[in-house]
Every structure is written in C-alpha cells, then in structure tokens.
Amino acid sequence: MEITVKESAPKKKWWRWGVNRWIVLGLIILGFIGTQYFAPVRPFIQLPAEHWINHPLFTLPFIGEFYFTNTLLALLIVDVLVILLAFFFNQAVKKGSLVLKGISGAVEALLEYLYNMTEGTAGKWAKTIFPWFATITLLVLIANWMELIPGVDSIGVIEKAETSGYSVQTVAGIQTIANPPVADGGFTLVPFVRVVSTDLNFTVALAIIAVIAVQVVGVRAQGIRYFSKFWNVKTFFKKPIFGVIDWGVGLLELVSEFSKVLSFAFRLFGNIFAGSVLLFVMGALLGRLAIFPSIFYMLEFLVGAIQAVVFGLLTMTFMAQATQGHAEHEEAHS
Amino acid sequence: MTGDIIIAAKLIGAGLAMIGAIGAGAGIGIVTSGAVQAMGRNPDATSTIQTNMILGIAFAEAVAIYCLVVALLILFVVG
Numbered sequence: 001m002e003i004t005v006k007e008s009a010p011k012k013k014w015w016r017w018g019v020n021r022w023i024v025l026g027l028i029i030l031g032f033i034g035t036q037y038f039a040p041v042r043p044f045i046q047l048p049a050e051h052w053i054n055h056p057l058f059t060l061p062f063i064g065e066f067y068f069t070n071t072l073l074a075l076l077i078v079d080v081l082v083i084l085l086a087f088f089f090n091q092a093v094k095k096g097s098l099v100l101k102g103i104s105g106a107v108e109a110l111l112e113y114l115y116n117m118t119e120g121t122a123g124k125w126a127k128t129i130f131p132w133f134a135t136i137t138l139l140v141l142i143a144n145w146m147e148l149i150p151g152v153d154s155i156g157v158i159e160k161a162e163t164s165g166y167s168v169q170t171v172a173g174i175q176t177i178a179n180p181p182v183a184d185g186g187f188t189l190v191p192f193v194r195v196v197s198t199d200l201n202f203t204v205a206l207a208i209i210a211v212i213a214v215q216v217v218g219v220r221a222q223g224i225r226y227f228s229k230f231w232n233v234k235t236f237f238k239k240p241i242f243g244v245i246d247w248g249v250g251l252l253e254l255v256s257e258f259s260k261v262l263s264f265a266f267r268l269f270g271n272i273f274a275g276s277v278l279l280f281v282m283g284a285l286l287g288r289l290a291i292f293p294s295i296f297y298m299l300e301f302l303v304g305a306i307q308a309v310v311f312g313l314l315t316m317t318f319m320a321q322a323t324q325g326h327a328e329h330e331e332a333h334s
Numbered sequence: 335m336t337g338d339i340i341i342a343a344k345l346i347g348a349g350l351a352m353i354g355a356i357g358a359g360a361g362i363g364i365v366t367s368g369a370v371q372a373m374g375r376n377p378d379a380t381s382t383i384q385t386n387m388i389l390g391i392a393f394a395e396a397v398a399i400y401c402l403v404v405a406l407l408i409l410f411v412v413g
Contacts, residue, residue, distance in 0.1 A: 047410045117385060263396045270399035273406065310392045317389060 028294070041166055041177050042284040045277055049199045050190045070191055071199035074152070078143045078196060085138070110137075117313070122320040125221060129319045132213055136206065137312035140197065140268065144304030147195040147276050148297055156191035197272035197307075200265065207264035210315045211257060218322030226322065230254045260318065264311065271307045275300045344412065348405040358398030365390040 049069035056065035085107060092104035100108050114134050119126040146152055158168060158177060166177040168187050177189050196202045218226040228234065232250035236243040279296055286292040369387035373380050 045410055047406065116381070120381060121385065263399075266403050267392070267396055267399050270402045270406070274402055277406075306388075310388060313385070313388060314392060317385075 040284045042281070044188045045280070047200075047273075049194060049201075069199070070156075070194040071196045071202065074143070074146060074193045074196040075202060077193065078139065078146065081142050082138055085142075114312070118316055121317060122323065125217070125320065125323045128217060128220070129316055129323075132210070132217075132319065133312045133316040136210065136315055137308050140206070140311050141305060141308035143196045143202075144272055144308055145301070146193075147197075147272065147279070147304065148301060152193050152195060153191045153276065153280070154189070155193075156189050158187050159190050160187060195272060195276055197268055198276055200269050203265040203269040204261070206268070206311075207261045210264060210311075211261050211318075214260075214315065214318045214322050215257075217319045221323035230257075264314065268307055268311055271303055275303050344408055348408045351401050351405040351408060354401035355398040358394050358396075358401075361394035361397075362391050365394060 049071040052068045052070060052073070056067050059065050085103070089100075089104045089107050092100050099105070111134055114137060115126070115130055118130045118133055122129045166187055168177060177187055215226075218229075228250075230250050230253055232246045233243075235246050279293070279300060282296045283293045365387060369383050369390075372383050376383075
C-alpha cells in the first residue's frame, strides 16, 4: 500500500495545487458580476406550502383535503434519494471490500457513529432502537440539505400576486421576477420544490411517528408494566401522601409525552424554516457582495446536520428511557 | 392609517417574542461550559458527555424555537 501511495504522489502533485478552488473562485466572481446586473429579489415568505394543483386530490373525513404541494414533491425526491443511497450502499457492501469508497464510505461512517451512540445509551436494546434512529436521521438529513441545492425554492411558476409583487423581466430567454416591487398587481414566484422540513405537516407527522414508536419500544421491553409510568398506583396505599404525588407525577409524564410531539415538530420546523428565510434574506441583502451568502450556506449546512442528528438522538434517548423500567429506577434511588 | 398601526404592532410583537431567545442563549452557554470543563477533566468520558451535552442544548434551544415560531406566526400568518 505504501508503494502505491508513493507512486501516485508525484502524479497528483500538479492536481493537488488546486482545480476545485479555482472553480469556486470563478463561481464567486461570476456571482459577483451577475448580481451587479440582476440583483436578487427580496422573497415573498409564506408559511403554508403552495399547491401544485388547485383542487384537492382526495378528501379524508376528519383530516380534511389532501393537496399535492411542492413540499410533498420534495419529500418524494428525498425518498428516492434515500432509496438510491441504500441501493448503492448495498452494492458496495456486496462487493466485499473492507474499506468502502466514496459516498458509501461516508454513509458507513455516519451509521457507525450513530450505532456507537445507540449502543452507549441503550445497551442491549441497541439492535431494536438503531433502525429508528438511522432512518429518521438519514431522512431528515437529506431533507434538510436539499435547501442548499440551487434551484430548490427558486425555480417555479410565476403567478399573479395577491397583494404586492414584483415586475417580470426576461433574462436570456428565461422569465424571472425582477427588482422594482409593484404595489398591487405584481407577480410572485411559486417554486416547484420547497424543502420538506419547512412544512409543519411533515414535521408533525414525523414527530407523531417517533413518539408512537417510543411507546411501542417501551411496551416491547416491559410489557403492560410500561403503562404504570403514566398511571402509577403502586405506592398509592402503602405511602398515602407520596403515593398521591407519584400518581400526579405519572399524569405529568402523560402530558410530557404530548409535549414531546410539539417540541419535536417545532424544533425541526423552526430551525429549517428560519434557516431558509435567513438564506433568502441574506441573499437579497448581501447578494451584491457575493461571498457573504456562502458563509450562511455553511451555517445552514451545519444546522441541517445538527437538527437531523438531534431529532434522531432524542428519539433514541426517549426509546432507551422507555426500555428502562420506572420501578427499577425508583428502587435504585431509595 | 389603522393598517399602518397594525403592521407596526405586528413587527413590534414579533421583535418582543424573540426576547425569549435570551434565556436559551444563556442556557446553551452554561451547558457547553459545563461540558467542556468536564471533558477537560476527564477526556475519556468525552463521548458520553457529548451526547448529553447535545441533548441538553436541544432542550434549551427548544424554548428559543418556540419564540421563533411565535414570531414567524405573528409575521406571516396572523392578520
């Protein structure tokens, strides 16, 4: 192995001096020149996802109308990406080489990091909990990083604005919205694809799935005794005063189970929505300086990764807590 | 005129809602300071401490995120 490295080293020297950095520098200069002529537009920020088709696909009782939104399209793209990743990873593992290369090596490193974390926290239940952890983390990670792809959130249909919009201009055969804002009767851009984590429907759904899975893992580990955490009457008659307190604490646990859904959903949604708004606004404010928005891209890269790991990590920790009995815990204390 | 006052009130309200981020900032600072000290004293326990630190930061940050969501709701949904 040493010899091959030495042989390939002189060949690579010329390349190592850097091609990629010149490409990056060229893109920065291109962006600088481009924004002098076509300044970025301050975006119209909207909380609910935009509809692709104006009539609902189908209507469910109690839940309501089901639209095909641009965030749903983003979720489908994320699903395809995760399946492709799994496929290539499977192919690479089947080849039998011990050291994986490229993207599958990165996936292996991520999964190993996640598995070690699970084993450290959950112990013998790691094999049950790890699939949830890894699935949620991979899905949310790819969904968050989609925000960094140019064209997501910025390529779409130009529609008539409701209140105030922008004028339309044609650049090199492509219609875009341009900078002088129009007070009424302007146009806005409805993107084809919008990052799925900026839709509350996705984050709430994922949070509900995570919390229900926590209960399932708890029941699998402890059987029906798991629910004594919520309706704790074991010490009710033995120690009258503290028994009542224990029972009240159990009810609070039930409330905290619901607040978990809320905090899961709003944490992911708030971070990523605020991140994408930050990217839009900084792009519009500092667009002419070209290099500054890329710093915020770096920040969003980190935030996306951290939020994905935190979502999975919290699910994993709650599951690990659910596998440990409440009763044994108490006995260990006293 | 009344519309302007409503818009001004919305902007002020969104700004006031974000005051809650102070607490989260202080909390995250305290959590990280404690974790870094612990890692300095016992480098072997770094992985355990790191996991717990990230958990603590996530819980502290949740409050700030609620503030942010309230601010965003005031700005883009209400009225």
